[in-house]
Amino acid sequence: MIEKILKKVEKLDDEIKKLEKTQTRETKDLVKSVYQSDEALESIEEEYESWDEHGKEIDKLKQMRNYFLKDCAELTPDEKVYLARHIERPHIDDFIEGLFTDFFEQKGDHLFDEDKSIYGGIARFHGIPVTVLGHRKGHTLEKNMEYNFGMPCPEGYRKALRLMNQAEKFGRPIITFIDTPGAYPGMEAEEHGQGEAIAVNLAKMSQFHVPVISVVTGEGNSGGALAIGVANRILMLENAVYSILSPEGFASILWKDSDRHKEACKLMKLTAADLLEAGVADEIVREPVGGAQRDYATVMSNLDKVLYKHLKELRAMSPTEIKNDRQLKYRKIG
Amino acid sequence: MVPLLNVAAFPIKVKKDLGENLLKKDKEPVFITCKSCGRRALKKDWQNNYYVCPVCGKYRSIGAYYRLSLVLDPGSFGELNADLKANDPNDFPEYKDKLLKQKQKTGLEEAAVTAVGKIGGHKVVVIVLDSRFFMGSMSSIVGEKVTRAVEYATQKHYPLIIFSASGGARMQEGIYSLMQMAKTAAAIEEFSAAGGLYISYLTHPTTGGVTASFASLGDITLAEPGALIGFAGPRVIEQTIHKKLPIGFQRSEYLESHGFVDMIVERSEMRSTLLKLIELHNK
Structure with a gap:
């Protein structure tokens, strides 16, 4: 359903944008012409009238948009999965640009390969040097193919661990962004020790003395998500989902039928609200109605506040307290 | 004090494991x-x-109690946390019935049996996952039993042996199952930091979340011949790469030749190999 609504809204958005563009151009033109000549004054009135009509039309369209968006206020789990995977949803590149300064990218695991499905480096957050990393997805098919749709191979996890080990060494907080369909189930990935790479990340992340905050921004599936997600605090965007497996995989394992994924979504308890209740997520970050892809600025400003609040709390703790706090979080589950 | 199982009950459980x-x-x-x-x-x-x-x-495949009887000194067996019973955190449809059936079929309460005992007189903590119970999948209670046993070994400075056998995560428990990976891995890392010896013994099949947590973190990694060991299952990989996998892919011998297993050990050599390793680590 949300797919249809968003398509309708998208059309309206385009219309509104088009009108708004012509409007500002005319306003500018109007002002210019006032200064240029007295003759223009006459035509101004005419143009002003049409400008006013524009305004009315824009208002009407906006009302229509809000009317459609009303239905997006309460979404079902499978609609959230749709939004979480939306190609225009903000991804790690956008978050780094929107929330951090002085970003310096670090590439490769320095052992074997550079895995482009993990992106990260050093940056400043509110002036504080931090290590930031996460799964990388693109806004186009080409980019997504280059980044393997955010599905890491063992080299990606080892690269992430390399960056995080440095953060531990230099006392930098670690902020990770989770957005992955899962670990890449390929032959080479197995040969190079997918299981070992994830296991080592889980073990080492449990020992860090620096604050670790993970933000689930899109879909967080399986060990591929957890491998960079052993954190003191787990924040989730409102429409993000976090689960043991993709709904398709879940349906395939349980019922041998991946087409029943919508049914699986209902049972899986994978929404941000479910995770908060389970004690896995610590706070939900609000998104604009209709999803994060509709308004990056609002998402960034909401996330910035929540992220900074948690980082401040964690930075007030001693290194041992930070480590114990993280271990306790997972020790309590189950 | 560890709640011990009635030692006399052990032979009965072993017999049940043997299908008698x-x-x-x-x-x-x-x-x-x-x-x-x-x-x-x-x-x-x-x-x-x-x-x-x-x-x-x-x-x-053999049952957990039978395996313990092959490994431990006679009469040394004591079960840890036997009272922890499987639960249904997500209230998942039909899950309770399925659990009941698994219990009746195997006589086990969960897919993991954790024990303290002796090998050649040396005290050890042994964890066995039993593939007959829900394919040895990782539920929150399996994670909890493993974690408690590892913590017990850390506290007592006993060597730790884990026989892994698992189809992966327990789907019905969702995110709780996933989080057991982080919990158990953290417990192993603490055990390791305290200087403990952990022998990870991989048996058929060791896959998914168990491979990607405690099973891959051993100081020494042993495997039974011909066991399937990997993260993603062969069917999923074939669907992804649209190719047939070579024969022997993800088997113990394959892992040994790719650098992830120290040694493949015959079942008849299991106890003697473990004893040798424990004694090599005695100071």
């Missing part, structure tokens, strides 16, 4: 057919061969 029907003794099978080669052999011969096919050498 204690009530109707005369109905006990005399022959067992190998699932691999299809040949029949006397049950006695199977037993003498530790449930490895006397004809073709194919390994048969």
Whole structure:
């Protein structure tokens, strides 16, 4: 359903944008012409009238948009999965640009390969040097193919661990962004020790003395998500989902039928609200109605506040307290 | 003090693991057919061969208590946290019924049995995952039992041995199952930081979340011959790469040649190998 609504809204958005563009151009033109000549004054009135009509039309369209968006206020789990995977949803590149300064990218695991499905480096957050990393997805098919749709191979996890080990060494907080369909189930990935790479990340992340905050921004599936997600605090965007497996995989394992994924979504308890209740997520970050892809600025400003609040709390703790706090979080589950 | 299982009950559980029907003794099978080669052999011969096919050498899965009886000194067995019972955190449809069936079928409360005992007189903590119970999948109670046993070993400075066998995560428990990976891995890392010896023993099949947590973190990694060991299952990989996987892919021997296993150990050598390793680590 949300797919249809968003398509309708998208059309309206385009219309509104088009009108708004012509409007500002005319306003500018109007002002210019006032200064240029007295003759223009006459035509101004005419143009002003049409400008006013524009305004009315824009208002009407906006009302229509809000009317459609009303239905997006309460979404079902499978609609959230749709939004979480939306190609225009903000991804790690956008978050780094929107929330951090002085970003310096670090590439490769320095052992074997550079895995482009993990992106990260050093940056400043509110002036504080931090290590930031996460799964990388693109806004186009080409980019997504280059980044393997955010599905890491063992080299990606080892690269992430390399960056995080440095953060531990230099006392930098670690902020990770989770957005992955899962670990890449390929032959080479197995040969190079997918299981070992994830296991080592889980073990080492449990020992860090620096604050670790993970933000689930899109879909967080399986060990591929957890491998960079052993954190003191787990924040989730409102429409993000976090689960043991993709709904398709879940349906395939349980019922041998991946087409029943919508049914699986209902049972899986994978929404941000479910995770908060389970004690896995610590706070939900609000998104604009209709999803994060509709308004990056609002998402960034909401996330910035929540992220900074948690980082401040964690930075007030001693290194041992930070480590114990993280271990306790997972020790309590189950 | 550790809540110990009634030691006298141990032989009964072992017998149950061996498929012996204690009530109707005369109905006990005399022959067992190998699932691999299809040949029949006397049950006695199977037993003498530790449930490895006397004809073709194919390994048969064995129950947790039976394995413990092969590894531990007689009379040294004490079960840890036997009272932890499987639960249903997500209120998942039909899950409770399925659990009940698994319990009736195997006589186990969960897919993991954790124990303290002795090998050649040395105190050890042994964890065994039992593939007969829900494919040895990681539920929150499996994670909890493993974590508690590891913590117990850390506290007592006993060596730790984990026999892994798992189809992966317990789907019905969702995110709780996933988080057990982080919990158990953290416990192993603490154990390791305290200087403890952890021998990870991989048996058929070790996959998914268990491979990607405690099973891959051993100081020494051993494997039973021919066991399937990997993260993603072969079917999922074939669907992804649209190719048939080579024969032997993700088997113990393959992992050994790719650098993830120290040694492949025959079941008949299991106890002696463990004893040798424990004694090599004695100061």
